[in-house]
Amino acid sequence: MRSAHSEHPELDRKLRRRGFLGVAAGATAAALLSPGTATAAPGPATGQAHGHRPIVPRGKLGIQLYTVRDQIQKLGFAPVFRALERYGYDSVEFAGYTQGTGEITLRGLKRLMRDHGLRGIGSHVGYWSTDPAAYTFATQLEKVVDDAAALGLPHVGTAASPDRYGRTVDAWKRAAEDFNTYGAAARARGLKFYQHNHQMEFGFAEDKPHIRLYDVLLAETDPELVHLEMDIYWAYAGQHRFSVRPDGTPAPFDPLDYVLA
Template sequence: MKRIGYLLSLCLVFLVATGDLWGQSGKPLFPETPGLVSYTHRKSFEKDVAATLDTIKSLGITDMEFSNLFGASPNALRDMLDDRGIKCSSYGVSYDALVNKTDEVGLNAKILGASFVRIAWIPHEGAFTVEDAKKAAKDFNKAGKKLKKKYGVAFCYHNHGYEFVSYKDGTLFDYLMQRTNPEYVSFEMDILWTFFPGADPAELLRKYGSRFKLMHLKDLKKGVKGDFSGKTSPENDVPLGTGQINIPEVLKAAKEACVKHYYIEDESKLKSVQVPQTMAYLKGLKE
């Protein structure tokens, strides 16, 4: 009897410590259902847009970032999204399109119902330089101003790793932040491409706060070493919580920064298995 009483006491201590007593498991850290980046299912979208949207909706996902129209017109894609109760909150385009086809980009974004336009790569040869960053900042300010004033959509730049090379007392990412107008240029943090070159995603969120409006959720396979190339094997994408990034810390910092949209991105061949794993992990996180 004493042994049974001792074991029951241990169980009670465990339940109280973990917050599971009487079903009280703590407040969810990530209560909303995350969105998804279309690139995750790029090959399926290329074959059948409607069927791929059905698959995504079956997961309970209703928020998406599209970086490709996959052969459909903006109007046709919007109709397919509306039919399924899915919203395109962010529309990704190329640097060239942003700079040279700003009006077309803005109009397409409006048709899709997107609140944001983003790009994810600044063209450069070899190592990313301050001259590359200087030109990009100028282009971002100009295009961002037009997109906001004429089309009512916000511009975001999605980091890709190469921007974190050292420059003066900081990095070229800091330089981009300093040289862009907060009124017209915001940022989308890709947490893998922040961690990969050695930066701390949570620290960066705390430093720049509301400049970050969007976020790509992805984790980096354990043992993989990063660099400033902005490139790694797609198979190094792993479910959140199984890689190298401190996801709870990042999400807490993102919440404080008031990030508006979170998108799961998984470029690997295992996306059909890993995306549900990531969603389950997020659902189980407690503050």
């Protein structure tokens, strides 16, 4: 298979050390939790329904809670966690610890997970904000990692693009330095820091349009400190959108190459 990085051998050497976080697969939970499907009868701990062979192995069915944010905001964490347990989910990834529900303590969330047989595997937290009081890695780093540790999460990361300083090569190198700092703070608490991509990470640097920005991120972050959680959908959206450089020359890539490199 053609390497996604073969045009940039200096980046390729660094990227070969890179590992990606394992994927926690999930069914269409928003549909499962809707009133119209509340009486469905899934198989135990697999998401299996109507006698079909399960797609996800037992113990591997997880969900990013942003997917069910509307249900959490309307009903609260407890009813949603109860439904997730019923449908065989065993792990959750947080996207905020209140999600519009009002006050809930980390201890309360941890108890709810335990009561419903769920384990927290990670959390998406903002990267930065112009508000110094905002709950982001850049503004409240110690609290972010402390909260994740208090919840017993093995991972804490961000789904924000590394665009804080712009979309040039040097801007993304600077963002990579931030991520290395956050990774070191997370590791000091026994956690792993990670970045979750969307499509824009696969675009090209504004100052050097022959270089894909995702390659800069992977090459400039320390693989011992910064891990990558590839969003399969958005990676392939990026493949579709950024298969041609700004000058019109072809630049095809396969997201799978990043995982296998």
